[in-house]
Amino acid sequence: MPLSIERDLLAKAAARxxxxxxxxxxxxxxxxxxxxxxxxVDPSCGFLLGAGLxxxxxxxxxxxxxxxxxxxPTEPRLLQxxxxxxxxxxxxxxxxxxxxxxxxxxxxxxxxxxxxxxxPAALAQVERGALGADPRVSSCRIDYEAWRQEVLIFxxxxxxxxxxxxxxxxxxxAAARxxxxCEEGVAVVSCPDPLDLFASLSTAxxxxxAGDAAVARLDAVPLPSGEYxxxxxxxxxxxxxxxxxxxxxxxxxxxxxxxxxxxxVGEPIASxxxxxxDDPTLPGRRGSYRSDDEGTAARRTLLVKEGxxxxxxxxRRTAAALGAEPTGNGRRGSFRDLPHPxxxxxxxxxxxxxxxxxxxxxREGLYVVELGGARVAFPSGEFAFEVADGYRIExxxxxxxxxxxxxxxxxxxxxxxxxxxGSDFLLDPGAGSCDKEGQRLPVSLGQPTLRVSRxxxxxxxx
Amino acid sequence: MSRLPEGDATGFAQEVARAxxxxxxxxxxxxxxxxxxxxxxxRTGAGPIASSPAAPAGTQAEETGLxxxxxxxxxxxxHAWAPDPTDAGALEIAAAAAAKLAERASPxxxxxxxxxxxPPDLDLYDPAVEQEEPVAxxxxxxxxAILEEGKGEVEVESLACIAGGSRVTLATSAGFAASxxxxxxxxxxxxxxxxxxxxxxxxxxxxxxxxxxxDADRLGREAVRRARLPxxxxxxxxxxxxxxxxxxxxxxxxxxxxxxxVEGAVERGRSALPATAPGESVGSAGITLIEDASLPRGLGxxxxxxxxxxxxxxxxxERGTLRHLLGARAGRQGDRVGSASRxxxxxxxxxxxxxxxxARGERGPRALVAEAGSVxxxxxxSLLGRGGPASGEVVLAASGERLESGAFVEGVRGxxxxxxxxxxxxxxxxxxNDLSFHLRGSVVGSPTLLIDGxxxx
Numbered sequence: 052m053p054l055s056i057e058r059d060l061l062a063k064a065a066a067r068x069x070x071x072x073x074x075x076x077x078x079x080x081x082x083x084x085x086x087x088x089x090x091x092v093d094p095s096c097g098f099l100l101g102a103g104l105x106x107x108x109x110x111x112x113x114x115x116x117x118x119x120x121x122x123x124p125t126e127p128r129l130l131q132x133x134x135x136x137x138x139x140x141x142x143x144x145x146x147x148x149x150x151x152x153x154x155x156x157x158x159x160x161x162x163x164x165x166x167x168x169x170x171p172a173a174l175a176q177v178e179r180g181a182l183g184a185d186p187r188v189s190s191c192r193i194d195y196e197a198w199r200q201e202v203l204i205f206x207x208x209x210x211x212x213x214x215x216x217x218x219x220x221x222x223x224x225a226a227a228r229x230x231x232x233c234e235e236g237v238a239v240v241s242c243p244d245p246l247d248l249f250a251s252l253s254t255a256x257x258x259x260x261a262g263d264a265a266v267a268r269l270d271a272v273p274l275p276s277g278e279y280x281x282x283x284x285x286x287x288x289x290x291x292x293x294x295x296x297x298x299x300x301x302x303x304x305x306x307x308x309x310x311x312x313x314x315x316v317g318e319p320i321a322s323x324x325x326x327x328x329d330d331p332t333l334p335g336r337r338g339s340y341r342s343d344d345e346g347t348a349a350r351r352t353l354l355v356k357e358g359x360x361x362x363x364x365x366x367r368r369t370a371a372a373l374g375a376e377p378t379g380n381g382r383r384g385s386f387r388d389l390p391h392p393x394x395x396x397x398x399x400x401x402x403x404x405x406x407x408x409x410x411x412x413x414r415e416g417l418y419v420v421e422l423g424g425a426r427v428a429f430p431s432g433e434f435a436f437e438v439a440d441g442y443r444i445e446x447x448x449x450x451x452x453x454x455x456x457x458x459x460x461x462x463x464x465x466x467x468x469x470x471x472x473g474s475d476f477l478l479d480p481g482a483g484s485c486d487k488e489g490q491r492l493p494v495s496l497g498q499p500t501l502r503v504s505r506x507x508x509x510x511x512x513x
Numbered sequence: 514m515s516r517l518p519e520g521d522a523t524g525f526a527q528e529v530a531r532a533x534x535x536x537x538x539x540x541x542x543x544x545x546x547x548x549x550x551x552x553x554x555x556r557t558g559a560g561p562i563a564s565s566p567a568a569p570a571g572t573q574a575e576e577t578g579l580x581x582x583x584x585x586x587x588x589x590x591x592h593a594w595a596p597d598p599t600d601a602g603a604l605e606i607a608a609a610a611a612a613k614l615a616e617r618a619s620p621x622x623x624x625x626x627x628x629x630x631x632p633p634d635l636d637l638y639d640p641a642v643e644q645e646e647p648v649a650x651x652x653x654x655x656x657x658a659i660l661e662e663g664k665g666e667v668e669v670e671s672l673a674c675i676a677g678g679s680r681v682t683l684a685t686s687a688g689f690a691a692s693x694x695x696x697x698x699x700x701x702x703x704x705x706x707x708x709x710x711x712x713x714x715x716x717x718x719x720x721x722x723x724x725x726x727x728d729a730d731r732l733g734r735e736a737v738r739r740a741r742l743p744x745x746x747x748x749x750x751x752x753x754x755x756x757x758x759x760x761x762x763x764x765x766x767x768x769x770x771x772x773x774x775v776e777g778a779v780e781r782g783r784s785a786l787p788a789t790a791p792g793e794s795v796g797s798a799g800i801t802l803i804e805d806a807s808l809p810r811g812l813g814x815x816x817x818x819x820x821x822x823x824x825x826x827x828x829x830x831e832r833g834t835l836r837h838l839l840g841a842r843a844g845r846q847g848d849r850v851g852s853a854s855r856x857x858x859x860x861x862x863x864x865x866x867x868x869x870x871x872a873r874g875e876r877g878p879r880a881l882v883a884e885a886g887s888v889x890x891x892x893x894x895s896l897l898g899r900g901g902p903a904s905g906e907v908v909l910a911a912s913g914e915r916l917e918s919g920a921f922v923e924g925v926r927g928x929x930x931x932x933x934x935x936x937x938x939x940x941x942x943x944x945x946n947d948l949s950f951h952l953r954g955s956v957v958g959s960p961t962l963l964i965d966g967x968x969x970x
Contacts, residue, residue: 099578
């Protein structure tokens with residue numbers, strides 16, 4: 052573990068708290084920068100080191116929570132925090148400066164390493180790729196972010212677990228103009244290491260994708276409202292499943308009485324063509340980890356098998372409340388936060404249909420490549436998804452792009468109406484983040500091409 | 514609150530700024546310190562009010578950190594931060610990292626920091642916000658108001674308040690050094706309205722600098738009204754519709770509009786506005802848009818911006834005509850808008866609006882709709898549209914009520930409301946006099962807006 056913290060100190064702190072205590076220590080380095088109009092601007096980096104201590108007895112339904120967190124902890128402050136959990140230290144004592152050995156990263160942090168020296172030149176090539184895609188592409192903005200996180204979890208049973216995670220993400224937004232109309236196209240790539248960022252795609256190719264997407268939208272036409280057969284491309288990334296199914300299968304939602312799938316384990320909730328799992332063990336994905344933030348080993352959790360609900364995602368608290376096992380989904384935004392059951396990499400497994408045949412077999416409909424903003428209401432499961440990149444299906448072929456279309460329905464309803472599932476499973480390029488309880492976490496999604504036989508679409512054709 | 518040397522944050526920051534300027538190749542430096550402490554108080558359902566400075570999930574109980582911006586010649590700047598200002602080792606790591614990033618930045622992208630001047634007092638600090646009892650009492654009064662007004666049909670899912678204070682200190686190697694304290698309380702009201710088997714959820718976020726700015730009875734009554742309206746609501750037929758957007762909904766449009774007004778957006782083809790230069794029209798004469806981070810007690814106010822420049826009012830759109838762009842830098846230092854925003858020490862200053870708002874009109878919201886015929890008053894909405902600043906496409910998932918000459922006809926729910934930003938701006942008929950500010954990505958404000966130019970999808 053690259054943190055200079057001895058196990059004995061953690062054990063001593065836990066003992067001072069007088070109960071079953073979990074200690075989560077986090078060292079995080081992060082960096083960001085922007086490239087626009089030929090300039091590499093606002094490069095920024097930094098690091099933090101902190102600890103969160105939780106009295107685990109609270110899990111069984113005792114006090115609402117007993118949790119303390121510390122920034123830049125020293126040995127005396129860690130022990131003070133443990134006293135505080137026991138009720139023996141005041142606020143002012145905890146906040147006061149204290150001498151003592153500081154926790155350190157070993158080797159020392161160098162957050163500037165997350166901004167490689169060659170990055171400005173590489174981003175300039177991305178920009179050239181976007182601007183060169185078409186004369187109508189008028190500008191390009193590139194946002195770069197990178198982070199590396201080391202965590203150490205001393206759980207209530209005295210086990211010490213370590214994990215290391217990292218992510219680099221590039222978002223390219225190109226704007227295209229024609230005939231007084233402006234449109235934007237977005238391309239995102241992500242990987243665990245800055246040096247791998249441009250390994251699978253050339254820099255110019257990343258930019259060109261954003262430029263092409265912007266230009267395609269210039270021809271978008273409004274769609275009349277109505278019910279359509281909707282084909283979701285495998286590139287769609289499973290956002291519909293993440294929002295309309297995944298969150299409803301997080302056990303804290305179940306315990307709050309907000310899951311539309313309460314009491315339905317073992318019962319069919321979706322088309323028999325649908326199998327869904329959450330899998331943090333996928334190598335190199337944005338939502339991957341070896342251990343969750345409570346020290347539970349990561350594992351694949353089957354949620355829906357051939358349409359039948361198999362279970363929910365649990366952290367330790369919800370597992371205790373439900374009499375279930377933790378599923379390795381206890382994740383937290385930082386050491387400042389309590390963990391919650393959260394998705395990691397949500398995957399909808401492929402079936403056997405030829406994706407081209409799915410399209411050819413859809414005489415009229417809507418082809419969705421990317422979903423945008425969403426609103427989902429629980430416990431009804433009602434949703435509204437903006438179609439960020441979609442096309443008419445006319446005579447079994449992809450037609451003109453559409454603008455302003457919104458999919459509306461409910462999760463349970465749409466899951467049952469899936470009638471074709473392709474064999475072309477694809478994981479997204481790692482663009483995803485998920486917000487819940489004020490905590491943002493990296494996630495990944497994957498799905499094959501699939502079709503919903505009938506779905507209400509609100510369009511803007513007048 | 515402070516882990517810094519007692520009572521001398523500005524002196525400490527100046528000392529660090531001077532030390533950084535002595536590094537090789539560095540011509541100027543800027544030191545930004547932020548110390549915050551917030552307490553979350555929460556009431557869930559009918560349960561007791563719990564309070565803890567060590568917050569549960571989703572809140573920051575304490576955040577302290579220092580950020581450095583080091584400048585090389587030709588306007589190259591690098592930004593780096595460390596969480597503990599008193600840790601000399603961490604400071605050295607941050608200084609070395611900032612210097613390294615400054616070498617990699619493009620020239621001409623950053624202005625050198627300003628010299629000394631005296632910032633004003635904007636009355637941003639209320640000690641009562643930092644105390645537990647007054648905040649818990651306010652929540653209890655709001656809960657009681659909801660209970661009384663809800664009449665068993667509307668219940669509290671949770672009432673939460675994040676309240677606390679922060680101190681911001683900024684010093685530059687050119688001699689500017691100042692510090693200010695501020696408080697902020699954010700109320701999050703989550704209500705559920707039930708009628709028969711129907712259940713709808715409403716979430717409101719209300720924020721203020723001073724405790725005395727919040728009226729518990731009024732907040733409770735308004736929250737119940739909004740939560741109850743969609744019950745049994747109709748879905749409006751597709752077609753054009755005249756809307757009255759309540760301030761918290763209209764504020765979504767202001768936030769969306771901001772992206773089209775940022776310096777560079779127009780000339781780089783990223784603006785949804787029809788104007789291509791100041792002096793051209795962007796919408797109806799009912800639109801006057803002002804940025805003002807110097808508003809006393811303002812949610813987004815600060816006596817100096819994130820780069821140590823003075824904040825002051827700046828009219829961006831005047832009666833429908835574009836006057837200035839957000840973050841535009843004038844030729845002379847004194848003409849700067851002072852709109853470099855920082856939400857945390859972990860982010861470099863960004864050109865973002867603070868207290869960007871549509872100017873209030875003459876008449877109250879009731880008078881506005883009383884003579885407007887058939888109106889869909891939108892009381893709740895989520896912004897779905899992600900067309901981005903370029904397309905200016907606005908898609909709202911909306912609920913509210915249908916009015917005829919100001920009289921209630923029926924509740925409305927599940928409506929998808931769409932429009933193009935330029936059409937909406939052209940269709941603003943009138944602004945009400947009920948301007949209020951809201952915490953979104955930044956602080957934005959609006960009065961009720963009466964608009965032709967939106968469409969039920």
